Structure formats: C-alpha cells, structure tokens
Amino acid sequence: MADARSWWRDPPSPEPSQDVPAFESNPLEESALPSPDNEQLLTRRVHILGLGSIGTLVAHSLRCLPNPPPITLMIHRQEQYDAFKRGGRIINLINKQNGINDEQTGYDVDLFNNNAEDGEARWDFIPDRRREQPQTNPVEEGEKMPSGELYIYTLIVAVKGPTTVAALHSVKHRVDARTTICFMQNGLGQIDELNQEVFTDPQTRPTYMLGIVSHGAYMDAPCTVVHAGYGAIALGICRDPDRFPLPPKGPVRHLWELSEDERKKHHPTDKELFANLSSRYLLRTLTRSPVLACAAFPYLDLLQLQLEKLSANCILNPLTALLDVPNGALLNNKELLPVQRLLLAEISLVIRGLPELEGIPNVQHRFSAKRLEQLFMGVTKRTARNSSSMREDIRHGKKPEIDYINGYIVKRGEQQGIKCALNFMLMQLIKGKNSLRSGAGLPYGTTRIQSEVDPHRLDSVTLADNSTPPRDSIA
CATH class of the missing domain: 3.40.50.720 (NAD(P)-binding Rossmann-like Domain)
Incomplete structure (x- = not known):
C-alpha cells in the first residue's frame, strides 16, 4: 500500500526535522x-x-x-x-x-x-x-x-x-x-x-x-x-x-x-x-x-510566483464555488482536509516535473505538497471573509475560468504522462454546476436558478492573492 501511494508524497528532505524553507523572489535590478x-x-x-x-x-x-x-x-x-x-x-x-x-x-x-x-x-x-x-x-x-x-x-x-x-x-x-x-x-x-x-x-x-x-x-x-x-x-x-x-x-x-x-x-x-x-x-x-x-x-522568478498562486487557486476557487461558501469556510474542516491534500499532492507532482523549471535549485522543495499547503492556508486565512472570483462568476452566470486554473494542471500533467484524475474531476464538476445554473439540461419549463448574491455586498470581494502579499493586505 505504501508503494501505491508514494506518487503523491513529498520528495525526501535532507533535514526532515526542520520546517520547509521560505523562498523569496528578488525584483529585477x-x-x-x-x-x-x-x-x-x-x-x-x-x-x-x-x-x-x-x-x-x-x-x-x-x-x-x-x-x-x-x-x-x-x-x-x-x-x-x-x-x-x-x-x-x-x-x-x-x-x-x-x-x-x-x-x-x-x-x-x-x-x-x-x-x-x-x-x-x-x-x-x-x-x-x-x-x-x-x-x-x-x-x-x-x-x-x-x-x-x-x-x-x-x-x-x-x-x-x-x-x-x-x-x-x-x-x-x-x-x-x-x-x-x-x-x-x-x-x-x-x-x-x-x-x-x-x-x-x-x-x-x-x-x-x-x-x-x-x-x-x-x-x-x-x-x-x-x-x-x-x-x-x-x-x-x-x-x-x-x-x-x-x-x-x-x-x-x-x-x-x-x-x-x-x-x-x-x-x-x-x-x-x-x-x-x-x-x-x-x-x-x-x-x-x-x-x-x-x-x-526575472522571468523564471515570475513563473514560480505564478505557479505558487495557481496552486492555491486550484483549491480555493473550485471548492468555494462548489460548496458556495466564503474562503474561510475551508479552514479547520477535517472532512475537507484530505481532499485539499490529495489535490495539492497531484498539483505538486505536475509542477515539479515542468521542463521550464528544470535545473532551477530548490524547485523540488519550493513546490513540495507540504509547502504548497502552507501557501494555500496562508492565502485562505488572509482572505477568509472574501468570496472567490469563481464563486462569484457562477453566482452571476458567468463562465468560470476553471480551464485556466485546474485545467492548466490537467493539461501540463498529460504532457508529462500524469493523469490528474482529481483536478479533472473538479474541473468537470465546476462546468457541470455552471451548466445547471444557466438552465442547460433542466427539464422543459424549469426556470434558471437565480443568484442569491447581492452584487453590492461589501464582503463579496474578488481577490487575486499572491503567495507573498504585503503585511497590510486585508484578511
């Protein structure tokens, strides 16, 4: 059983007793x-x-x-x-x-x-x-x-x-x-x-x-x-x-x-x-x-910042949209924790194998499942009161950006021979929910499900968060 699960485990750390190190990207001179x-x-x-x-x-x-x-x-x-x-x-x-x-x-x-x-x-x-x-x-x-x-x-x-x-x-x-x-x-x-x-x-x-x-x-x-x-x-x-x-x-x-x-x-x-x-x-x-x-x-630093942000969005956006909850609802939920970790393990495996990152020092640890989970938790805590952009898109009948979030992981995984079943399932669930809310597939005579959200409500914030936001960013 241990061998069957080894594909989603973190790479071995030279110092397993220490915390995963922080990785800073320095601006271009x-x-x-x-x-x-x-x-x-x-x-x-x-x-x-x-x-x-x-x-x-x-x-x-x-x-x-x-x-x-x-x-x-x-x-x-x-x-x-x-x-x-x-x-x-x-x-x-x-x-x-x-x-x-x-x-x-x-x-x-x-x-x-x-x-x-x-x-x-x-x-x-x-x-x-x-x-x-x-x-x-x-x-x-x-x-x-x-x-x-x-x-x-x-x-x-x-x-x-x-x-x-x-x-x-x-x-x-x-x-x-x-x-x-x-x-x-x-x-x-x-x-x-x-x-x-x-x-x-x-x-x-x-x-x-x-x-x-x-x-x-x-x-x-x-x-x-x-x-x-x-x-x-x-x-x-x-x-x-x-x-x-x-x-x-x-x-x-x-x-x-x-x-x-x-x-x-x-x-x-x-x-x-x-x-x-x-x-x-x-x-x-x-x-x-x-x-x-x-x-x-620099280009490679920017790419890594993008992938850090993407990894958090792959969890935060679709789960809040499917469950129709604010970001903070994903915190301290024992039932959702295994789902989040399995998704992050799949995402980590894909990112660590990208040819664009080949030869860059510390990529295996920077994008380990453990560190991606730390980034995800940090983003979720800082935006706990906010509503994700994907949740708001579905509420307002707009096409969600799932193909460019989880769909990107699925696509890059296929290029490496990795079948990202969990991200693919999440992508299809979001598309299915959006299809139902727009009225597609409903019995004849059924009206479109109306959104309950107030577009002027102040806590409905679309936040494009970064993995290293300033201290003054909102919670």
Missing part, C-alpha cells in the same frame, strides 16, 4: 534592462481592454500619475459606453478603509463596432473633449492607421480567461511585433491559445508581459471600483517558446560551453527579453504608480 538609447517612442498612449475590477483600478491609477499617459478604454458593448457617458466619463475609485471616493477623467474610448460599412469589425475612436475645448489627448503622428483606428503600442488585458482569444482577435489588425501586451488575469494557458489561434506568426507576434495581481478590488457600480485591499503587482516578460525554445533533452551543458547563438536561443537574459522598446516603456509607466505598487521580476 534596473541594470538588467537595456540602457536608454536613441529609440523614439511611437506613442505614449496606453490601451486597456477589460474594465472589470482590475482593469478599472489600473485605468484610474495611471490617470493619477504626474504627466499621465493618454489612456484609451476599449469597450465592447454599447450599453457599457452609454453608462460611462451618463456618469460624466468618470472613473471612481473608492478606498474601502476610509470611504474616500476619488474621481478621474480624461479618458479616450475605443468602442467596438461590429457593423462597419465595409462589413469588417472596427473600433470607433471617441476622444475625450470638454465642451469647446480641444482633445484632452491629441493623437500623435504615426498613431492613426488607414482604417481610421489607432495603432496599439501598449495594451493591458484584464478580461476573463475564456474571452481572451475572442477579445484579442478583434484587435489583431492593430498590433505587430512592436507592441507589448500585458496580461493581468487569473490562471495560466491563455497565451498558449493566443499563439495557436491569433498571433500565429512569431515574427509579427507582440511581446507578452505578465502581471500577477495581489490587490483586492471589486466593482460597486459601472465605472466604480472599490479598492478593498492594498497589494502589489509582479511584472515580467513571458518567454516566447517559438523565439526562445527550451534546451533540447540531453546532458546538461554549462553556459560557457555554448556558442553565443545557442546561448541567446535557449538561455535569453532579461535584457534580451526586454529588447522591445514598448515593453520597457510600459514597465516604467506601471512602476510609476504608488497605488499599483508594481515591481519587475
């Missing part, structure tokens, strides 16, 4: 980035796609900067733009701790037009203009395309995972290799889908930046976000596997044994990953905001 040169920015404009809690928080925070960049809000629905216009084209940020509401204006809008005269989907640019005054953000030379749309130089994407491919299909003709797209989303795997379905050519593919968000925020009304818990955003460049493939299987070779071409191809430096001027501009713009508290991390 400024010297690791390319030095300023004679390159000229095409435009300072920043586009934001996805005006949920995180997208709205970022839009507000960037307008608070001294000499803020022009910001264009990309809106897919006419009714959402109408609500923005009725509210005076204002974004409100409410500080939950003191109740202060800060208003920011000066936003341009791109409104999606699916019925353009030529039959092609287009974005209508609606500049911010006050009465007889000139445009708040004049269009710079070189921004305007023949279609009348503006070229997208830097883009922040904060849409839900399931809508990522469709959303970026609509802007594909407005980006190229000079563009940088920063993803601030839950889960992993969206970029793989984009490379397969949208940006298929590595030569014209934009640079991808990732943002791991630990702020607590939720929407109180259209264009009004409540900042419920101060956190931080870890930023870094995503390594493109087509441009920089992993080293081939074989004996490990030291860097000094490789030719310069081999080194650049398989072991790019962060300076090389940040070669795109728009990436450095977007990074420096985001890190100027004291509210967002952004910091850049």
Whole structure:
C-alpha cells in the first residue's frame, strides 16, 4: 500500500526535522534592462481592454500619475459606453478603509463596432473633449492607421480567461511585433491559445508581459471600483517558446560551453527579453504608480510566483464555488482536509516535473505538497471573509475560468504522462454546476436558478492573492 501511494508524497528532505524553507523572489535590478538609447517612442498612449475590477483600478491609477499617459478604454458593448457617458466619463475609485471616493477623467474610448460599412469589425475612436475645448489627448503622428483606428503600442488585458482569444482577435489588425501586451488575469494557458489561434506568426507576434495581481478590488457600480485591499503587482516578460525554445533533452551543458547563438536561443537574459522598446516603456509607466505598487521580476522568478498562486487557486476557487461558501469556510474542516491534500499532492507532482523549471535549485522543495499547503492556508486565512472570483462568476452566470486554473494542471500533467484524475474531476464538476445554473439540461419549463448574491455586498470581494502579499493586505 505504501508503494501505491508514494506518487503523491513529498520528495525526501535532507533535514526532515526542520520546517520547509521560505523562498523569496528578488525584483529585477534596473541594470538588467537595456540602457536608454536613441529609440523614439511611437506613442505614449496606453490601451486597456477589460474594465472589470482590475482593469478599472489600473485605468484610474495611471490617470493619477504626474504627466499621465493618454489612456484609451476599449469597450465592447454599447450599453457599457452609454453608462460611462451618463456618469460624466468618470472613473471612481473608492478606498474601502476610509470611504474616500476619488474621481478621474480624461479618458479616450475605443468602442467596438461590429457593423462597419465595409462589413469588417472596427473600433470607433471617441476622444475625450470638454465642451469647446480641444482633445484632452491629441493623437500623435504615426498613431492613426488607414482604417481610421489607432495603432496599439501598449495594451493591458484584464478580461476573463475564456474571452481572451475572442477579445484579442478583434484587435489583431492593430498590433505587430512592436507592441507589448500585458496580461493581468487569473490562471495560466491563455497565451498558449493566443499563439495557436491569433498571433500565429512569431515574427509579427507582440511581446507578452505578465502581471500577477495581489490587490483586492471589486466593482460597486459601472465605472466604480472599490479598492478593498492594498497589494502589489509582479511584472515580467513571458518567454516566447517559438523565439526562445527550451534546451533540447540531453546532458546538461554549462553556459560557457555554448556558442553565443545557442546561448541567446535557449538561455535569453532579461535584457534580451526586454529588447522591445514598448515593453520597457510600459514597465516604467506601471512602476510609476504608488497605488499599483508594481515591481519587475526575472522571468523564471515570475513563473514560480505564478505557479505558487495557481496552486492555491486550484483549491480555493473550485471548492468555494462548489460548496458556495466564503474562503474561510475551508479552514479547520477535517472532512475537507484530505481532499485539499490529495489535490495539492497531484498539483505538486505536475509542477515539479515542468521542463521550464528544470535545473532551477530548490524547485523540488519550493513546490513540495507540504509547502504548497502552507501557501494555500496562508492565502485562505488572509482572505477568509472574501468570496472567490469563481464563486462569484457562477453566482452571476458567468463562465468560470476553471480551464485556466485546474485545467492548466490537467493539461501540463498529460504532457508529462500524469493523469490528474482529481483536478479533472473538479474541473468537470465546476462546468457541470455552471451548466445547471444557466438552465442547460433542466427539464422543459424549469426556470434558471437565480443568484442569491447581492452584487453590492461589501464582503463579496474578488481577490487575486499572491503567495507573498504585503503585511497590510486585508484578511
């Protein structure tokens, strides 16, 4: 029996009597980035796609900067733009701790037009203009395309995972290799889908930046976000596997044994990953905001932070959604503890076998089931009063992001020959529950099950927590 269960046990520790060590990721030094040169920015404009809690928080925070960049809000629905216009084209940020509401204006809008005269989907640019005054953000030379749309130089994407491919299909003709797209989303795997379905050519593919968000925020009304818990955003460049493939299987070779071409191809430096001027501009713009508290991390450190966050979300999100309970209900529950540990053991096995992490010191202990359980418990305690984003998605009839959370573990497990039966079952249960709540599969005449949640309730917070949040983050 012991041999049959050995697959989910932790790797042996050289000092089993001691606690699992902590692992810190150090921010990227400024010297690791390319030095300023004679390159000229095409435009300072920043586009934001996805005006949920995180997208709205970022839009507000960037307008608070001294000499803020022009910001264009990309809106897919006419009714959402109408609500923005009725509210005076204002974004409100409410500080939950003191109740202060800060208003920011000066936003341009791109409104999606699916019925353009030529039959092609287009974005209508609606500049911010006050009465007889000139445009708040004049269009710079070189921004305007023949279609009348503006070229997208830097883009922040904060849409839900399931809508990522469709959303970026609509802007594909407005980006190229000079563009940088920063993803601030839950889960992993969206970029793989984009490379397969949208940006298929590595030569014209934009640079991808990732943002791991630990702020607590939720929407109180259209264009009004409540900042419920101060956190931080870890930023870094995503390594493109087509441009920089992993080293081939074989004996490990030291860097000094490789030719310069081999080194650049398989072991790019962060300076090389940040070669795109728009990436450095977007990074420096985001890190100027004291509210967002952004910091850049080396690629491999950022990847490990992502996987730590993912491991906690794989337990917290689906279990709270299935049981319809706040996060804290998972604490001190003896019946749920074996379920949590079995899931974490399966997740640990997959992460420790990822080829991206091969050769990194202490990976086996950093992602051991024991340490992942410590991270999960810490996140759950800090967010005990909050409602997970997946629970709220199901309550409001939105498609849950399960394919990019537990589904990512299932996919990466299959690539290694690991059958993740527990994560697969949890993924299907979430999809089944969402299908039932939307009315699919119910007998004829049965009405859709209505949500009991009050969208304005203050304890319904969507918190994208990080494994190492600041001490001031909310509990």
